[in-house]
Amino acid sequence: xxxxxxxxxxxxxxxxxxxxxxxxxxxxxxxxxxxxxxxxxxxxxxxxxxxxxxxxxxxxxxxxxxxxxxxxxxxxxxxxxxxxxxxxxxxxxxxxxxxxxxxxxxxxxxxxxxxxxxxxxxxxxxxxxxxxxxxxxxxxxxxxxxxxxxxxxxxxxxxxxxxxxxxxxxxxxxxxxxxxxxxxxxxxxxxxxxxxxxxxxxxxxxxxxxxxxxxxxxxxxxxxxxxxxxxxxxxxxxxxxxxxxxxxxxxxxxxxxxxxxxxxxxxxxxxxxxxxxxxxxxxxx
Amino acid sequence: xxxxxxxxxxxxxxxxxxxxxxxxxxxxxxxxxxxxxxxxxxxxxxxxxxxxxxxxxxxxxxxxxxxxxxxxxxxxxxxxxxxxxxxxxxxxxxxxxxxxxxxxxxxxxxxxxxxxxxxxxxxxxxxxxxxxxxxxxxxxxxxxxxxxxxxxxxxxxxxxxxxxxxxxxxxxxxxxxxxxxxxxxxxxxxxxxxxxxxxxxxxxxxxxxxxxxxxxxxxxxxxxxxxxxxxxxxxxxxxxxxxxxxxxxxxxxxxxxxxxxxxxxxxxxxxxxxxxxxxxxxxxxxxxxxxxxxxxxxxxxxxxxxxxxxxxxxxxxxxxxxxxxxxxxxxxxxxxxxxxxx
Numbered sequence: 223x224x225x226x227x228x229x230x231x232x233x234x235x236x237x238x239x240x241x242x243x244x245x246x247x248x249x250x251x252x253x254x255x256x257x258x259x260x261x262x263x264x265x266x267x268x269x270x271x272x273x274x275x276x277x278x279x280x281x282x283x284x285x286x287x288x289x290x291x292x293x294x295x296x297x298x299x300x301x302x303x304x305x306x307x308x309x310x311x312x313x314x315x316x317x318x319x320x321x322x323x324x325x326x327x328x329x330x331x332x333x334x335x336x337x338x339x340x341x342x343x344x345x346x347x348x349x350x351x352x353x354x355x356x357x358x359x360x361x362x363x364x365x366x367x368x369x370x371x372x373x374x375x376x377x378x379x380x381x382x383x384x385x386x387x388x389x390x391x392x393x394x395x396x397x398x399x400x401x402x403x404x405x406x407x408x409x410x411x412x413x414x415x416x417x418x419x420x421x422x423x424x425x426x427x428x429x430x431x432x433x434x435x436x437x438x439x440x441x442x443x444x445x446x447x448x449x450x451x452x453x454x455x456x457x458x459x460x461x462x463x464x465x466x467x468x469x470x471x472x473x474x475x476x477x478x479x480x481x482x483x484x485x486x487x488x489x490x491x492x493x494x495x496x497x498x499x500x501x502x503x504x505x506x507x
Numbered sequence: 508x509x510x511x512x513x514x515x516x517x518x519x520x521x522x523x524x525x526x527x528x529x530x531x532x533x534x535x536x537x538x539x540x541x542x543x544x545x546x547x548x549x550x551x552x553x554x555x556x557x558x559x560x561x562x563x564x565x566x567x568x569x570x571x572x573x574x575x576x577x578x579x580x581x582x583x584x585x586x587x588x589x590x591x592x593x594x595x596x597x598x599x600x601x602x603x604x605x606x607x608x609x610x611x612x613x614x615x616x617x618x619x620x621x622x623x624x625x626x627x628x629x630x631x632x633x634x635x636x637x638x639x640x641x642x643x644x645x646x647x648x649x650x651x652x653x654x655x656x657x658x659x660x661x662x663x664x665x666x667x668x669x670x671x672x673x674x675x676x677x678x679x680x681x682x683x684x685x686x687x688x689x690x691x692x693x694x695x696x697x698x699x700x701x702x703x704x705x706x707x708x709x710x711x712x713x714x715x716x717x718x719x720x721x722x723x724x725x726x727x728x729x730x731x732x733x734x735x736x737x738x739x740x741x742x743x744x745x746x747x748x749x750x751x752x753x754x755x756x757x758x759x760x761x762x763x764x765x766x767x768x769x770x771x772x773x774x775x776x777x778x779x780x781x782x783x784x785x786x787x788x789x790x791x792x793x794x795x796x797x798x799x800x801x802x803x804x805x806x807x808x809x810x811x812x813x814x815x816x817x818x819x820x821x822x823x824x825x826x827x828x829x830x831x832x833x834x835x836x837x838x839x840x841x842x843x844x845x846x847x848x849x
Contacts (some may be wrong), residue, residue: 276821294822297693300704301566303821305558306538317690319635321632322705326566330558 239492253334253357255304257314258347259336260490262287264353267491268362276307278318283484283492289380301326311356315339341412343374345489366491373494381418381501389504392442394449400431401466409487414446415472417500438469444504445472448483477505518789526575529809533571534563536813538820541567572715575694575805575813576702577771578781580718580763582804583725585778585794586785590732591756592662599764600755601669603646606676608701608768611642616694636710636769646672651664651757652835659750662739678688691780700825701774703812714766723764723800728755730792736791776831778803780838788846807834 242395254388255276256262262281276291278299295306296314299322304312311333318324318336335352341344347367354363393410395402404410405426414421422442423432445467455461458478467473485496513521535543541559581599588597596730615620615638638812650672654665684692731752736743738747764778785799811829818824 279822292820294819295693297690298536298697298702298823298825299814300823301820302816303538303560303823305562305566306540306821308558319694320705322707326707329565330561355646431685 234467237486240282243254250284252310252356253308254353254357255293255307255314256281256353257293257299258337258349259283259484260488261313261315261349261353263488263490263492264349265357265367267366268350268353268357268359270357270359270362271355271469273357275309276304280313280484283482283488299323301330305330305332311335313337313352324503333351339409339489341407341489343410343493346370346374346493349490363457370491370494377498377501380498381416384418384501386505387417388420389443390422390441390471391417391444391446391504392437392440392470393446394421394427395448395449397434397455397464398431401437401464402429403432403437404429405436409489410446413486413497413500416497417504419444419446419500419504432466434466434469437466442470443468443475444477444479446486446500447478448486449480450483452478452480495496510664513789515789515792518785518795520784521801525806528573528803529806530571533574534584535565535807536817537567538808538816539563540569553753557597561578562819565708566706569708569711569773570703570812570816571809573703573706573711574812576711576715576718577774578723578777578803578805578808579754579801580714580767580804581766581778582759582800582802583718583722583779583797584764585657585780585804586664586782586793586800587725587728587732587756588778589762589795590735590784590793591753592666593736593783594666594790597666599657600673600778601666601762603650603669603672604643604693604759604761604764605768605773606673606680608639608643608765609648609773610646610676610679610683611638612698612772613680613695614642615639615697617683617687617691632705636652638815639767640765643768644761647757647761647765660753662753690797699773699827701827701830702815702823702825703808704772704823705770710770716764717766722798724755724759725797726794728752728759729797732756732793732797736793745833771826774808774830775827776834777807780834781807784838785839787841787848 250274254265254270254273256265257278259282262277262487263283265271266284266287268284271286272470274290276281276293277287278296279289279292279294280296281290291307291482293299293307295316297320299318299320304327309332312327313335313426314337316336316338324334333355337348337352350363350367350370366467379466391414393404393414395404395410403423405423405428406421406431407427411421422440452458452461461478462473462476472478479500481496481499484490534546539559539562541563545557545559546563549563554560584599588599588601589595591597592601612635615635619634650665650668651660653668654661654663659840680695684695687695731747732740734745734747735749735752743749781804782796784799785796785804789795789799811833812826814833815824815826816827
């Protein structure tokens, strides 16, 4: 068949225009860079990992996140490095920085979503919402949030139903020359409370190195720490050989609870799981 | 075997060529892919609003210029200090600029939100820069005033006072580390390792202007410094006003290094080795050492930053790690080659 030029143009226009319109209604899903292990977990929980083009060094879970391009530590981002991944949005906690780099990203047209960390359940919900918004998956985010809320309520009831005195729990972050323990205003302090324990350390905020005497007088019933911390010492046997632990009630019963650091302190979608696990192990040890 | 000493002009032309080479290598490398053809088009004035050009003009170019200013400032200050103290181990850190800036930066990072919560809202990220600048100048002034005696500034006293004050500042920073939160601790650590990542046009323009003034001013003191190399008494006999030289050297160094350090954090090693390097190649005349150290410093920082930006991309390495990592072995090679002149 033979078409004149005009007819061919008309045909192209009639076919092409709806196609173009369709393409505009179905924009490419936004490309995401996540800065925080918990936020990266939310992306995977929403099934949006195909949109993930980069993560920071704290994004260690799930294992697939390790294979994504790494933009470095969350406080020391490189504007050009992040932009080279051509993201549409960067989702981070307010700890991300430096501020100049965040400004540079914004002025390059990248949407920067910042989520506050206040160590409450609201943190987790805010992360889910932020990812949902940035990824263009609001519906899935609402669904995930409802599921997590239900799970959280269930864990809360479980903890509230526990009988007996609340165990005194000491969280040890790391063992340097002196062990770093958690005071108030830390993720660990909040987690101990959620899991039905009492932080054995009071009177200071953040993580502080502690003397053996102060540890003894805090008299913790249970030591809470991370798998990574125990691994760094060479296992549980070596852990209990630390001199500063010998004078604690926990030592006599060898009561230690350890979880993966990101699971325990990340305040991500696995938080109900973390609290349930810590609660159960606190009350069985 | 020792290579022949370079004529002053040849050495400076070589230095300038090194800076240009490092600048071009830096312009062409980075995490964001920018085709060389696009760079050339921009050079020819063909500025368009492509993403690549925006990245280059707003992120990479100010960073390169900050690298030039930082390296030149540190290099020229190092040459001034080594000339003034007549001591090959002298560097700008000796008179307290770096430690003062670090202490002030630490105070802002750790205590800023408690002590003056309103400041960040009005000054933004300038708070840290201004505090570091003021801290560096303040501590330097303290050391300078301490070294005043009946016969003017006592250089030996200034050196020892510098050692003591630096130790006190380091202790203060250690205490701040103790009370800092994890995030604050990381901020301090990164600040101490230096980075050109905070390059914004406004800050770069300020620092570049200050360093340019400092370099020009330093050149005027080349001859008096040559005289001081013979000894203070001899210089005085030659008609040099030694007190004025000392004051000028301290002020120029404090301004240049203070401005650079406030913007980039502490970039180690450049101020120490750049002047040595020039002396090894072109001899001890300050008319060559001062501009030569500025050029070599600029080339060294540019090269180190190009590696910092690309080796771990899309992340970046701290600059201070690389200036020493690259500069150290290269300097050792130089020392081997020019062994007889050390």
